[in-house]
Amino acid sequence: MAFAAEAKTTSIPARDPRATAAAIAELAAHFGNRLVTSQAVREQHGNTMTWIDNQAPDAVVFPQETADVQAAVRICAKHGVPVIPFGAGTSLEGQINAPQGGVSIDFRDMNRILAVHTEDLDCVIEPGVTRKLLNEHLRDQGLFFPIDPGADASLGGMAATRASGTNAVRYGTMKDNVLSLKVVKADGEIMTTATRARKSSSGYDLTRLMVGSEGTLGVITEITLKLHGIPEAISAGICPFPSVEAACNATILTIQSGIPIARIELLDEVQVKASNAYSKLSLPETPLLLVEFHGTETGVAEQSQRFGEIAEELGGGPFEWATKAEDRTRLWQARHDGYFAACSLRPGxxxxxxxxxxxxxxxxxxxxxxxxxxxxxxxxxxxxxxxxxxxxxxxxxxxxxxxxxxxxxxxxxxxxxxxxxxMGGTCTGEHGVGQGKMKYLLAEHGAPALAAMKAIKLALDPQNIMNPSKMLPPD
Amino acid sequence: MAFAAEAKTTSIPARDPRATAAAIAELAAHFGNRLVTSQAVREQHGNTMTWIDNQAPDAVVFPQETADVQAAVRICAKHGVPVIPFGAGTSLEGQINAPQGGVSIDFRDMNRILAVHTEDLDCVIEPGVTRKLLNEHLRDQGLFFPIDPGADASLGGMAATRASGTNAVRYGTMKDNVLSLKVVKADGEIMTTATRARKSSSGYDLTRLMVGSEGTLGVITEITLKLHGIPEAISAGICPFPSVEAACNATILTIQSGIPIARIELLDEVQVKASNAYSKLSLPETPLLLVEFHGTETGVAEQSQRFGEIAEELGGGPFEWATKAEDRTRLWQARHDGYFAACSLRPGxxxxxxxxxxxxxxxxxxxxxxxxxxxxxxxxxxxxxxxxxxxxxxxxxxxxxxxxxxxxxxxxxxxxxxxxxxMGGTCTGEHGVGQGKMKYLLAEHGAPALAAMKAIKLALDPQNIMNPSKMLPPD
CATH class of the missing domain: 3.30.70.2740 (Alpha-Beta Plaits)
Structure with missing residues (x-):
């Protein structure tokens, strides 16, 4: 595949195969049949996206609790063998590949919701819980977790990747919604990054350091997340614009006006055409904004009306909006089917x-x-x-x-x-760096900041066993 | 003073006075009369709160730009002399004391607002800008910066301390409102911690690592802050409760209900009595909640009404609220005068x-x-x-x-x-650790997390010159 070579340009020091064999033997003693070394399972864990070649780990373990992860990390640390955390396998930039081999830690079985604190609006979960599973569990309590990357990702992976999604404009990203993490460090010690208090000025912000570190500083084994009340009312709408510029200006003005918009999604002309064909819609084939407002009945009506006025001011419209669930689903159809519509543009x-x-x-x-x-x-x-x-x-x-x-x-x-x-931006807003975007880190952050990142990596993982050859480019 | 000995229990290695003298000589060559070594000025920079003894630095410099800070840090690094950043001097836990001597870097003259990007709702400022100065500058543009610790602190100090205030329940803390920092590292290199993009999954979150690090990892010389539109309407209210518990339950229910409350402040009976006496009020001498709502005219009226219903449900009330500025000021009088009212309880x-x-x-x-x-x-x-x-x-x-x-x-x-x-909380929500709360860090964070913090400190400041003997307790 065309990008394989590039992803492998990092000169990777050879790991001693005897060390790997010794580690696997010790892991087998601990994990029994929860250690798997079959080719098929290894390959399943060595790829996420098709554009980066499969780089399989040497073994996969399936921990059931933090102590299992600690055992796996200690064994790997003893033998200098890489550790690669694996959630739902939906990362897009090669975050779970094993370019140096090593042991993939699959959180499939660590998918328990340990506590929901309704008064504190938080919950404690294991990293294998997916966002949809969590929201199903929370629904009866009138609560939800807002971060929604496209895939039904695991929350451990989402924390590690600093994921976000359509609700981030109102609810923030994983950075803003993780209160605390339990982490197995490279030395096998288990640390808790923060208390459940909503805010703190005590010590370095280890939570935010771990969020987005893509498994390179430690393995997340427990997550405390902020939750939100399901809004009493939701309105959703769709609005065509004469140009991308007009749509973006409407977005800017909406936010400047203090309208607490929950979602505001742009579809460009190409995407709209694809959606018309795939979802049998008859949308005007211009840039579209799909919006959503959360609040009270009165509040979402007022917000929708104001957004409509802003849109018209900038040449957009007609703005169609609704509050009933089935109407909202219809209006957002083009967004919900967006991925499949895009794929249908070029079958195969x-x-x-x-x-x-x-x-x-x-x-x-x-x-x-x-x-x-x-x-x-x-x-x-x-x-x-x-x-x-x-x-x-x-x-x-x-x-x-x-x-x-x-x-x-x-x-x-x-x-x-x-x-x-x-333009003063970043190489990735929410997909992460993995292998795919390592080469841009220097240009984005500059040598002094990259040196600080490398110093932190070396301090917390001196053997370089935690998801090596990811995120930080070699010198 | 009673707590001096305790604050000094850390066994501090003696710094070589010849090194300090050599550093000051070099600093004099660079800074001229912007280097001050008079006893009075040094003592002004060696104390914030009265309960920790004055520990004056050996010299104070007044940089005018990042390059000056870089020069000062390079000179201090060369001679192994401590560097203590100084903003408005309003920190409460001894963050700016100089227990090992060294050079205080006073940001008095670095108080320029470098850019306001209204479309992006952000601004770029120097660390000496105070929060009031910034808000005066922003008012004409319909924008404001919401974080409001009691004092008119400098924004550099607020970032370093991870400060917050009364608006945090809605707008977050400094952690949530700093987009990027320019920082002079211990090695004298200047790093930028992030771009101006609203979110990023690129690399370790150096911004959040620096926010709250109290000058122990580097010196902040430029800050990019998120801004917010001044709300179209504000309502403010006051509500007595039969007990602290009832007031807290009303707070919980308000937040659970999704009411986007902007401020919710508790005054206990003792504070209310003090306020009645000092501000000549006639408030019922029970726990009080003072609240504020931000939004549209309709929105704040709806929020106020709903809060009133919740308060009554929990035995509180009557709830009095208003939207006119003078009425809001009157209702919040007890909060605005709170500090002086408290002091009047025991003159002297x-x-x-x-x-x-x-x-x-x-x-x-x-x-x-x-x-x-x-x-x-x-x-x-x-x-x-x-x-x-x-x-x-x-x-x-x-x-x-x-x-x-x-x-x-x-x-x-x-x-x-x-x-x-x-109770699962933290030793400080917003004042920071400084010298005063160092001794609680181990109990709060546990040995593995504290070890991670110390490893990061050692990695980024191997000579331990950046605000030494603060935050991290000695082994």
Missing amino acids: AKSLATDVCVPISRLAECVTETQRDVQEAKLVAPIVGHVGDGNFHVALMVEPSDPVEMKAVKIFLERLTERALR | AKSLATDVCVPISRLAECVTETQRDVQEAKLVAPIVGHVGDGNFHVALMVEPSDPVEMKAVKIFLERLTERALR
Whole structure:
């Protein structure tokens, strides 16, 4: 595959195969049949996205509690063998590949909801719980957890990747919704990063340091999450705009006006066309904003009306909105089916999803330049954006076996990231770095900040066994 | 003073006075008359709160730009001399003392607002800008910065201390409102911790690591802050409750109901009595909640009405509220004058303010036990709480020259912190650790987390020159 070589450019020191064998023997004694070394299972754990080659671990273990994870890390630390945490396998940038081999720790069986504190609006869960499972559990209590990446990811993976989704403009990202973590450190010690207090000024913010560290500083074994009350009323709407710029300006004005919008999603013309065809809709084939408001009946009506006025002021409309569940689902159909609609643009192609995030004042320019690049490179690549955050996704529909196309894709991806950085943005708003975006870290953060990150990594994982060859580029 | 010895129990390695003299000579060459070594100025920089003894630095420098800070840090690093950042001098736990001597970096002259990006709702400022100065600057643009510790603190100090205040229940703390920092590291390199993008999954969260690190990992020289639109309408109200428990339960129910309350402040009976006397009010002398709602005219009316219903359900009331500025000021008078009212309880006494924060489900219990302790120890100590966060302050009015009283105060403070930790809380919600709360870090965080903090400190400041003998207790 076209990008395999690039993902492997890191010169990886060879690990001693005898050390791996010794570690596996010790793990077998602890884990019994919860240690698996079959080729099929190993390969399942060595890949997430198709654009980075499968790099399988040497073994997979299935812990049932924190003590199991501690045992696995201690054994791996003793033998200098890599440890790669595995949640639902939905990461997009090669976060769970095992380029140096090692042991994948699969949290499939650590999926218990340990406590829900309704008065404190928090819960304590194991990392294998997926976001949908959690929300099903919470529904009867009138609570929900708002972070919603596209996939039904595990909350451990979401914490490790600093994930977000459509609700981030109102509810924040994983950074804002993790209160505390239990973590097995590289030395096998179990640390708790914070208390359940809503805020603290005591000590370094280890919680935020671990959130987004992609398993490179330790293995998360328990998560305390903030919860939110299910809103009394929800309104949802859809609004066409004459241009991406008009849609982005409406977004800016909405946020400036203090309208506490819960979701504001951009679909570009290409995505709208795909949705019309796939979902049999008849939407105007211009950039669209899909919006959602949370509050009281009166509140969401007022918010919807004000948004409609702003949209019209900027040449958008007609703005259609509704509060009944079935009407809301209908209005958001294009977004719900977005992934499949995009895939239908080029049947048989692979989807290569990437994301960047820029200050919202530069978003229209960034999306428009990117659309021009898509056209010029003759790529099939609809754009969907969490525009309230300045974050957007390009879903490239690619033919991985075509080297000419893959070269164009590679150039496109580099130009996209360079554009985002040039506009004061980041190489990834929510997908993470993994292997795929390591090469941009220096350009984004600069040498002094990258040196600080590497110093922290070395301090907390001196043997470099925690998910090595990820995130931080080699010197 | 009674607590001086305790604050100095850390065995501090002697610094070589010749090194200090050599550093000061080099600093004089760079800073000219912006280097000051007079006794008076040094002592002004070696104390914040009266309960920890003055520990003056050897010199004070007044940088005008990041390059000056870099020069100062490089000179100090070369000679192994401590560097202590100084903002407005309003920290409460000895954060700016110089127990090992060294150079205080006073940001008085670095108080420029460098940029306001209205479309992105952010601004870039120097660390010497105070929160009031910033809000005066922003007012004409319809924007504000919500974090409001009691004092007119500098935003650099607020970032370093992870400060918050009355608006945190709605707008978060400094952790949530700092987008990026420019920092001079211990090696003299200048790093930028993040881009201006609203969210990112790229690399370790250096921003959150620096926020709350109290100058122990580097010196902040520039801050990018999130801003918010001034709400179209504000309502404020006051409501008496039969007990602290009833007031806390009303707070819990308000938040659970999804009412986006902007402020919810508890005044205990002692504070209300003080306010009645000082501000010539006639409030019922029971626990009070002071609340504020931000939104549209309709929205704040609806929120106020709903809060009133909840309060009544829990035996509170009557709930009086208003939207006109002068009426709101009148209703909140007791809060605005709270500090002076507390001081008037014992004229001539010193105020010793402390804070803890617990999960909100334990707040009533924690406050009630604390009140009992105040009574039993015969202390004068009103309580004011940011109850939406589970955070409260005890304002001890003490006579520092009375060793018997100070011993009782010391026991009271230890019991308070132990109580908060026992209830799953933190030793400080917003004042920080400094020297005063170092001794609680191990009990709060546990050995593995504290070891991680110390490893990070050693990695980023191997010479231990950045605000040494603060936050992290010695082994």
